[in-house]
Amino acid sequence: MAGARFDLEPSIKALLRDLDIPVSRVLRRAELPADLFAQRPIELSVAEYYRFWEAIDAEAAAAGRADLAVEIGNAISVEMFAPPIFAALCSPNLATAATRLAAHKPLIGPLRIDVDSDDAGRLTITYRWPSGEDVPPLLATAELVFWVALARIGTRETVRPVVVTAPTWVPRTEALRSHLCTRIISSETFSITFTALDAKRPFLTENDQMWRVFAPDLRRRLFDLQATASVADRVRAALLETLPGGDPSIAAVTGELAVSARTLQRQLRDEGTTFQTVLADTRHDLARHYLRQNNLRTSEIAYLLGYADTNSFYRAFKTWTGTTPEAARLDRAPAVAERPAMQHHEAEAR
Incomplete structure (x- = not known):
């Protein structure tokens, strides 16, 4: 990973509000500053970011909510997207959006994305977490759910991945299977695969002019992050x-x-x-x-x-x-x- 710290987008505060999870309790449980969201930029280490997601999961569990990842998938909206993700929605299709996010993902999370296509044109997105600390299961599951949400928001179609893989410690609830429209195959690799048709299905949110506005700032932010690499x-x-x-x-x-x-x-x-x-x-x-x-x-x-x-x-x-x-x-x-x-x-x- 490029840097030891990265930005936490303020938009996640709106997501927690829609999920009815008190931000103050999450920050307190994660041992993060109470005024975290008043800071600009909001910078976290990998350990702090993991604690943040563990605290979200713990708050949901305390309220008896076992399928928070699915709730996150249903709650995601364009308004909540960070600039790199919103810029991805300006892409012509999911394949291009994945490539753009792979380049800029270090801005919004401690993981690396690999994007590949096979002989049939199927798009596989594989993500790799930094070594040394255990990834919160909710965070790992939310990343899988995110790609489905992105595809569905961009195309306004019920896009279904054809293959999803994850380690056995990632929760496999019936609600998650129903949301993904496929089961999760046990593997050491985190990946999600879409058909060639869905990978190239046009995004109704495509906006090349907006992408040209976003791209220079994203490159600058990525360069600033890489200064610590x-x-x-x-x-x-x-x-x-x-x-x-x-x-x-x-x-x-x-x-x-x-x-x-x-x-x-x-x-x-x-x-x-x-x-x-x-x-x-x-x-x-x-x-x-x-x-x-x-x-x-x-x-x-x-x-x-x-x-x-x-x-x-x-x-x-x-x-x-x-x-x-x-x-x-x-x-x-x-x-x-x-x-x-x-x-x-x-x-x-x-």
């Missing part, structure tokens, strides 16, 4: 911006981060890595993602990764996986899912 994380974030433009150079990254090349290399060395290592790791991760997009040719992927020609991408991919991009696309199992140790970063980064 590791140097390697910040370099990776910068590469995600510069690589599609065809520039994998350290000069492009230092321009994004406003730091000299010598300083950046020293900071990375202090973290036990190098620019070439971060570049190679980022390219490899992006290559795995792009190869899942069946509409992208290998030459296009090479360009998006900042390679001067397709042959350079072939050589690098063979170094990472021992196979070719085409073979990996046909058989994604060990070749793309496993990452061998990379020993030729400097040679491949051209």
Whole structure:
């Protein structure tokens, strides 16, 4: 995760009001300041955020309410959305909204989102929590419910996920199954999958002009958050911006981060890595993602990764996986899912 702290959107106060859960009691139970919502911005650590959700769950349990996640799903409205989520609703469809939220999710919660599509075009959203602390079950369930709510609000259709996975400690009530319109499959992975039709179903809330208004501020907020990230994380974030433009150079990254090349290399060395290592790791991760997009040719992927020609991408991919991009696309199992140790970063980064 990029930073140790992140914003808590004030709109959650309205959600608690609609759920008839006293904010003052939640804050007291979570051992958070009574004037928390009077502060701007409202910044919490992961531990504080988890305590906040545990307190919400405890207040609901004390009142005999066993299906609060479903209540949250039914109570979610456009008015309650944080700017990154509202901006996602401006997207043309759920697939685009998920990609935009994946980029900006660190602004509103301590987790990372991976977005993928399979050969049939089904959209799978997988989220990963930071290690070290137990995730509150209500929070984990609410994240699953959120995606269904987002799809239904955007399309005004009763969108139903086709697959939902979660660890066994996530509650599985009949009310939740009925709300999701599917059962939760036991897995170590948190994920939710939608059909290709629902992934591309038009959002009636699409507003490209509004997205253009939101996007610059979201990028600024994300950059501010990343100021507390590791140097390697910040370099990776910068590469995600510069690589599609065809520039994998350290000069492009230092321009994004406003730091000299010598300083950046020293900071990375202090973290036990190098620019070439971060570049190679980022390219490899992006290559795995792009190869899942069946509409992208290998030459296009090479360009998006900042390679001067397709042959350079072939050589690098063979170094990472021992196979070719085409073979990996046909058989994604060990070749793309496993990452061998990379020993030729400097040679491949051209």
